[in-house]
Amino acid sequence: MLQAEGVWFRYARDRPWVLTGDDLGIEAGEVxxxxxxxxxxxxxxxxxxxGHLRPDRGRVTVDGAVPRPRRAPHPVQLVLQQPERAIDPRWTVRQALAATGAELDGLxxxxxxxxxLDRYPHEISGGELQRVNLARALLVRPRYLVADEISASLDAVTQARIWTLLLEHCREAGIGVLAISHDRxxxxxxxxxxxxxxxxxxxxG
Ligand SMILES: Nc1ncnc2c1ncn2[C@@H]1O[C@H](COP(=O)(O)OP(=O)(O)OP(=O)(O)O)[C@@H](O)[C@H]1O
Incomplete structure (x- = not known):
């Protein structure tokens, strides 16, 4: 289970608290x-x-332990709205995937x-690039995926396609997903x- 326990967070000491004792739990395979x-x-x-931000108080655990990835990838992968910010425009899709250190056999x-694979980010569509971005996060075999507005800038058909493919993969692999959106x-x-x-x-505080 991925759990946030009493998590407090603020961006700086002189900034207001953003998280104030948040609790949240996601089971393996749950969305x-x-x-x-x-x-x-x-x-x-x-x-x-x-694990991109460290809580000021409280903790985040995966199966009861605080993840401490050193060489291994973090068990919780984060994918954001704008894939063009996440993928280096100077790399082909193959290079971007290979940079994870994972074997492309698992793609x-x-x-x-x-x-x-041998195209550059500007040579595929925005929806396709987001699919690459998701595949890259899944290539390192995370236990959980945080999908933060991953389809917000896409048309309805592309949005539905991406979610179908993503949920299929996560269901098969038992990956828990936190889907963040303003779109209820x-x-x-x-x-x-x-x-x-x-x-x-x-x-x-
Ligand atoms: N890097 C940052 N430095 C300082 N403050 C930040 C930073 N990122 C976010 N904040 C502030 O933290 C608060 C929460 O922002 P956050 O992006 O987590 O909200 P959100 O619910 O995801 O919003 P949205 O739906 O608009 O993306 C906001 O007041 C925001 O201004």
Missing amino acids: LGLCGPSGGGKSTLGRVLA DERLVHRDW PLLETVAGRVLDRSPVPDAA
Whole structure:
């Protein structure tokens, strides 16, 4: 299980608290939706869960232990809205995937077609690039995936296609997913349950 236990976080000592004792649990293979207004702290929570930000108080555990990836990839991978920011434009798709250190044998070819491998990011569409971005996160065999607005800039057909492929992969591999979006109908379609995050009232620390 991926668990946040009493997590507090603020970006600096002189900044307000964004997370104030948050608790959250995701079972292996579960898809949990996280909804809420802009600025409510959804992305911040996602980044804390994926180990990109360290909580000021509280902890994040995977199966009861705080992940301490040194050479191994983090068991919680984070994928964001804009794949063009995540993938170096000077690398081909193959190079971007290989940079994870994982064998390309494990590539999910439903997500990434072979004939995209030797193209550069600008030579595939935005939806295709997001599929590469997801495949890259899945290539390192995470236990959990935080999908933060991954389909927000895509048309409805592409959005549905991406979620279908992603959920299929995660179901087969038993990967738990935190789907973050401001789009509640989308979350109700893809997730088994949906949590609402309200903005933090002025929190004392
Ligand atoms: N790098 C940062 N440095 C300082 N403050 C930040 C940083 N990132 C986010 N914040 C602040 O933290 C608060 C929560 O932001 P966050 O991005 O987590 O919310 P969100 O619910 O994901 O919003 P949105 O739906 O607009 O993406 C906001 O007040 C935001 O301004």
